[in-house]
Amino acid sequence: MxxxxxxxxxxxxxxxxxxxxxxxxxxxxxxxxxxxxxxxxxxxxxxxxxxxxxxxxxxxxxxxxxxxxxxxxxxxxxxxxxxxxxxxxxxxxxxxxxxxxxxxxxxxxxxxxxxxxxxxxxxxxxxxxxxxxxxxxxxxxxxxxxxxxxxxxxxxxxxxxxxxxxxxxxxxxxxxxxxxxxxxxxxxxxxxxxxxxxxxxxxxxxxxxxxxxxxxxxxxSFYHITEEQVFTNIPQRPVNSNKGSFGKLLNISSSFGMTGAGRLSVLGAQRVGTGLVTLAAPRSVIAIHAAALTEAVFLPLSENDKGSISKEAIPQIADKLKEASACLIGCGISNNEDTAAVTEFIIKNAKCPLLIDADGINALCRNINVLYEAKAPVVLTPHPAEMARLLGISTAQLLVRKVELGREFAVKYRVVLVLKGANTLIFTPEGTTLVNTTGNSGLAKGGSGDILAGMIAGFMAQGIPAEQSAECGVYLHGKAADLCAARLSKTSMMPSELLEDLCILFLEHGR
Ligand SMILES: NC(=O)C1=CN([C@@H]2O[C@H](COP(=O)(O)OP(=O)(O)OC[C@H]3O[C@@H](n4cnc5c(N)ncnc54)[C@H](O)[C@@H]3O)[C@@H](O)[C@H]2O)[C@@H](O)CC1
Ligand SMILES: Nc1ncnc2c1ncn2[C@@H]1O[C@H](COP(=O)(O)OP(=O)(O)O)[C@@H](O)[C@H]1O
Ligand SMILES: [K+]
Known part of the structure; x- marks a missing residue:
């Protein structure tokens, strides 16, 4: 097309x-x-x-x-x-x-x-x-x-x-x-x-x-994402492989009251085949996660009095970051001075590709220029309200000019920008725009974005370049949601249930 x-x-x-x-x-x-x-x-x-x-x-x-x-x-x-x-x-x-x-x-x-x-x-x-x-x-x-x-x-x-x-x-x-x-x-x-x-x-x-x-x-300069292209980006899993062959994702997510976001982002990453996912989260919520996420490993972090990651956790994170092949920060971490400091630290120090979602994006609003200090590719996954906040404008102002504003932003800050919504747009640092037409209003429920962030970060951890990871994540997330809606209805489907349909898609493509 x-x-x-x-x-x-x-x-x-x-x-x-x-x-x-x-x-x-x-x-x-x-x-x-x-x-x-x-x-x-x-x-x-x-x-x-x-x-x-x-x-x-x-x-x-x-x-x-x-x-x-x-x-x-x-x-x-x-x-x-x-x-x-x-x-x-x-x-x-x-x-x-x-x-x-x-x-x-x-x-x-x-x-x-x-x-x-x-x-x-x-x-x-x-x-x-x-x-x-x-x-x-x-x-x-x-x-x-x-x-x-x-x-x-x-x-x-x-x-x-x-x-x-x-x-x-x-x-x-x-x-x-x-x-x-x-x-x-x-x-x-x-x-x-x-x-x-x-x-x-x-x-x-x-x-x-x-x-x-x-x-x-x-x-x-404007492309439609196709299933064929998506699967050319995703390699076959070699027979002679081990978990180290499929990357290590450091996922810094969740806080007291928002453990679901952490859990869903871990599942998203696991379901796209990531070798090992480490969930770094405030110490007090680790037990909740450990009960639900049997295949993940955990990094319990120092926390502040609000039950979110504290600045004191930076050395612990820095240590783990060295081993990671990709890092995800933001799903349900809360927005406060501590989480902003951690986000800034990650952007300045990560040598592996980085995905910033949700409260990680909100943290960026305090100092957007920190993006110029990133050492590795960065993907941002805002919904329109988060994007508008980043730009300091209203959501309505963003929506009437989203193609121009998204393109300018991605080029200016040299990031891959995933602007979510019906027909999600991906803007690249080179000024290209990709549009996705999979997905449906059954996704308009809390938790969908966390799964998407985990999926994209999981592809990045496996060595797929940032832009292609975004393309694969956005397309497959929407396509799985379409299959899920066909079996459970747009109204009743739960975001986590689309992960079952994701399995079917990988099966169909021999992955
Ligand atoms: N012979 C050709 O060049 C072909 C053109 N095609 C058709 O021609 C269209 C493009 O034609 P045009 O370039 O002539 O442009 P359009 O016919 O789309 O309209 C432009 C006209 O409206 C004026 N205009 C622009 N914004 C305005 C505004 N806000 N208020 C009032 N007037 C405004 C312009 O000054 C111009 O006179 C295509 O969309 C397509 O439908 C097709 O027939 C294929 C072949
Ligand atoms: N009407 C819709 N049609 C298609 N996709 C949608 C629609 N509404 C939401 N989505 C998708 O669902 C996800 C929602 O993400 P987000 O708003 O961050 O939710 P949350 O963080 O609460 O999980 C995005 O991937 C978005 O593109
Ligand atoms: K017309």
Whole structure:
């Protein structure tokens, strides 16, 4: 599945044009592909269809669709949202529409007629804006989008629902909600990034005749994580191996009242095959863990009067850190001066890859620049509220710009950033973005994140590079959750139960 930005799409179209497929033909093919998609779902004969068109090439695709739908027996009307089209191919195509005697209305001048048409419409085609859209919908387009969003009709968006920035999913107020989106040639980041993805409905990617080689020179920066890629990152377990072959994870997690987080993160690491997991936790909670985690070993740490790790534990941790092949800190450690000091110490001193989760991330808020002092690869796994705290902004402010802000952060601090949520995004220090589409709302329960942190750290402990470990962890965590929801329901599944389904996934892939 290829995901390209609007600039990259322009380069692809240019390569296609140079290889002999004209822009006019691409527009014809795009409109035709959209109509084919509509016809596969709805018998359009005698159906009342409104095609809302903008002044650019997305509007041009809309004129092609209007003509072909009319030829297919539908009762089609075209609405010009921003006046007459401005691009050459779109102008040619509106002229063809007019020769068929399809009525063309102006959104403002013909508002009374449009209001009547909207009472009885079966299908709406949204061809106002595609990849050329930036910023906010202006008054006309907003009014059109409101009409589309309140009409009782099936809405098909061409390339993208109007009002969405293709490259990062930033949404304008009143952006169109589509039931179906027909993306042209390649998918765009906005098709994957929530909440924009919710506006797209069911997404199809249509071939518009661009030859495969026209895509060859594009340097992609946004990837979809696939199962095939995930399993190429996970080696077979050699026959002649021992626990030392599969890494040692030092997991500094849990505190009084939050032992579950420690336990779940240990299980996550164990279930991805880690050789040995040491849980370093406040002395007073070790007995609780020892009763539940029969395969782990424990490092009882000095604790403060709140039942969380104290600064005094640093020498003990330092000793153990020397032997570890990866370190995880943060699941349920609590957020106070002591845990912040321990987190800082680990970041400055760990020579093995490090995963910082939950309260480890909260600790970082006190001094984010400590990340520049890390000696080994660092992975951060915030949920949106933790990420917003790190950036000193509100969660709402983060969510409207999460692709830009996540990318900037990972590049600036040279970390792998796993921004969790529906369609988790992974940002790399090199500026690449990966999107994961496994997982479901059954994961929206306390404990899911702890398992994920353990899984990623477990892969890191086995020597899989940080970025690939994040990719494997996020994908498999979501995929296992999908299998778990299929057998136990999204509502009732418990995060820990997805570990059973993880076993099935490894089995299926001969691991
Ligand atoms: N011939 C071509 O180049 C092809 C283009 N295609 C279609 O063309 C689309 C891209 O076309 P364009 O680049 O012309 O752009 P769009 O048609 O997506 O929209 C851009 C137009 O809207 C204006 N605009 C941008 N933001 C605005 C805002 N906030 N308020 C009001 N106006 C705004 C721009 O100035 C421009 O006139 C694709 O999404 C696809 O649907 C496809 O037909 C394939 C071939
Ligand atoms: N609606 C959802 N769809 C898909 N995945 C989700 C959804 N809600 C939560 N998740 C996943 O569940 C995990 C929750 O992590 P987090 O919020 O840290 O929870 P906790 O720390 O309480 O376990 C993340 O991996 C996140 O991506
Ligand atoms: K559109």
């Amino acid at each position: 290829r995901i390209v930005t609007s600039d990259q799409m322009k380069q692809i179209e240019k390569a296609a044009a140079l290889s002999g497929l004209s822009y006019y033909d691409m527009m014809e093919n795009a409109g035709a592909a959209a109509v084919q998609s509509i016809l596969r779902k709805i018998n359009t004969n005698q159906k009342r269809i409104l095609v809302y068109t903008g002044k650019g090439n997305n509007g041009g695709d809309g004129f092609v669709a209007a003509r072909l739908l009319c030829n297919a027996g539908a009762n089609v009307k075209v609405i010009l949202v921003d006046g007459e089209p401005r691009t050459e191919d779109a102008i040619t195509n509106i002229n063809l529409v007019r020769t068929l005697n399809i009525e063309v209305f102006d959104l403002i001048k013909d508002i009374d007629k449009i209001t009547v048409l909207l009472q009885n419409v079966d299908i709406i085609v949204d061809a106002i804006y595609g990849t050329g859209f930036l910023g906010e919908l202006r008054q006309n387009a907003k009014q059109a989008a409101q009409q589309i969003n309140t009409a009782i009709a099936a809405v098909f968006a061409l390339d993208l629902p109007s009002g969405i920035n293709a490259d990062n999913g930033e949404l304008s107020e009143d952006a169109v909600f589509a039931d179906f989106t027909i993306a042209f040639d390649s998918l765009k980041p906005a098709h994957f990034v929530y909440p924009a993805a919710e506006h797209c409905g069911v997404i199809e990617c249509a071939d518009i005749g661009i030859a495969p080689q026209c895509h060859d020179y594009i340097d992609l």
